[in-house]
Amino acid sequence: MPRFALRCRACHTVSAAPDAYACAECLGPLEVSYDHTLTGEALRDAIRSGPTSLWRYAPLLPVATVPDDPVGWTPLVRADRLGRELGLDELWLKNDTVTPSFSFKDRVVAVAAQRAKELGYDTIACASTGNLAGAVAAAAARLGLRAVVFVPATTEPAKLAAVTTYGARLVLVDGTYDEVNRLVGQIAEERRWAFVNFTLRPYYVEGSKTLLFETAEQLGWRLPDALVIPIASGAMFVNNAKAAGELVATGLVADRPLAFFGAQPAGCAPVADAFASGAPRYVPVKRPQTIAHALAIGSPADGNLVLEIARRSGGAVEAASDDEIRASIALVARTAGIFVEPAGGTTVAALVRLAERGLLPRGGTVVAYLTGNGFKTPDVVPLDTDAVVRIPARLDAFEDALPEPPPTVAGRELAEVR
Numbered sequence: 119m120p121r122f123a124l125r126c127r128a129c130h131t132v133s134a135a136p137d138a139y140a141c142a143e144c145l146g147p148l149e150v151s152y153d154h155t156l157t158g159e160a161l162r163d164a165i166r167s168g169p170t171s172l173w174r175y176a177p178l179l180p181v182a183t184v185p186d187d188p189v190g191w192t193p194l195v196r197a198d199r200l201g202r203e204l205g206l207d208e209l210w211l212k213n214d215t216v217t218p219s220f221s222f223k224d225r226v227v228a229v230a231a232q233r234a235k236e237l238g239y240d241t242i243a244c245a246s247t248g249n250l251a252g253a254v255a256a257a258a259a260r261l262g263l264r265a266v267v268f269v270p271a272t273t274e275p276a277k278l279a280a281v282t283t284y285g286a287r288l289v290l291v292d293g294t295y296d297e298v299n300r301l302v303g304q305i306a307e308e309r310r311w312a313f314v315n316f317t318l319r320p321y322y323v324e325g326s327k328t329l330l331f332e333t334a335e336q337l338g339w340r341l342p343d344a345l346v347i348p349i350a351s352g353a354m355f356v357n358n359a360k361a362a363g364e365l366v367a368t369g370l371v372a373d374r375p376l377a378f379f380g381a382q383p384a385g386c387a388p389v390a391d392a393f394a395s396g397a398p399r400y401v402p403v404k405r406p407q408t409i410a411h412a413l414a415i416g417s418p419a420d421g422n423l424v425l426e427i428a429r430r431s432g433g434a435v436e437a438a439s440d441d442e443i444r445a446s447i448a449l450v451a452r453t454a455g456i457f458v459e460p461a462g463g464t465t466v467a468a469l470v471r472l473a474e475r476g477l478l479p480r481g482g483t484v485v486a487y488l489t490g491n492g493f494k495t496p497d498v499v500p501l502d503t504d505a506v507v508r509i510p511a512r513l514d515a516f517e518d519a520l521p522e523p524p525p526t527v528a529g530r531e532l533a534e535v536r
């Protein structure tokens with residue numbers, strides 16, 4: 119009996135085809151379900167002796183073999199200075215800005231690309247708002263596959279240069295992300311390519327689970343009290359809830375309440391708007407307007423499930439303006455030394471709002487996911503000219519420009535110690 123299968127989320131029928139994405143019976147979405155033979159301490163031992171990458175969780179992932187592809191196992195950083203500013207006693211940041219292509223998308227692509235190889239595909243492809251394009255191109259280069267990526271023509275140029283440098287074929291589409299997605303749906307019927315976030319989506323989304331697997335292990339095998347997660351399609355949010363269930367079901371962590379909080383940019387906040395109004399379903403946003411391009415999905419596939427999980431778990435979905443996003447990029451850079459792109463700024467901005475509203479557990483363990491690197495979107499935050507001086511190359515000019523300040527309190531204390 120195989121260790122995992124694709125099962126319909128709606129009618130629970132098991133799919134006969136290993137590379138289907140919709141149920142043959144009811145067209146419902148397929149998801150991976152597992153027959154966990156390894157649990158508890160034996161599973162923990164297997165994980166501990168695995169590689170220091172997301173592949174240490176291979177027993178909980180839908181792959182037949184483990185590739186030598188070092189993705190994941192990113193730092194979980196205790197952010198005490200940011201926590202103090204927000205009035206949170208125990209705040210952690212999962213720093214996914216430091217992956218092979220500098221966004222969390224390397225996780226989902228690693229799982230989908232490995233599965234594509236196992237199913238005999240030679241080309242991986244995707245529709246992307248930017249980061250996924252880079253992750254697909256990089257994974258294809260690592261694994262020796264071909265890559266074709268489709269993006270809205272408005273995507274940040276810094277993200278696209280990397281795509282072609284990795285050797286992928288880039289298709290710029292004049293349209294929104296949702297329009298790119300529709301086009302890709304038509305192409306997928308004609309070409310036998312592994313569209314990682316479409317035809318291989320059931321495997322792809324499983325990669326998101328590794329964020330919580332790592333977080334739980336890095337916390338000493340325990341669940342946090344609250345997770346703050348950015349919402350684009352909602353797949354990360356939904357699959358982290360699935361991951362929490364699997365961690366508990368396999369006995370890796372104790373069962374305890376975990377509240378799921380979502381973050382969206384105000385210029386594309388269908389799920390946050392529905393949460394605020396109490397509506398059971400979201401209304402799609404036709405023309406997203408935000409600097410957080412990575413989160414500019416007007417019709418998030420898992421949006422309604424996000425609403426359900428946020429409400430059921432005692433969480434919330436919060437929206438933040440572009441100005442708040444920019445300010446939050448600076449805040450987390452200044453207090454934690456992590457430079458995030460606007461998606462990460464959106465998460466921190468939501469964290470700030472949620473803390474101000476008293477919705478996060480003050481004394482509890484709060485974890486926020488930082489999903490993309492700020493060096494990919496350098497135009498979003500301008501140079502702070504107040505922090506800059508320009509001088510001729512002479513010592514006296516330097517001393518005029520930056521006269522030594524009087525000793526600080528900390529400096530005097532240091533003198534006394536000496």
Ligand SMILES: [Zn+2]
Binds near residue numbers: 126131
């Ligand atoms: Zn079904």
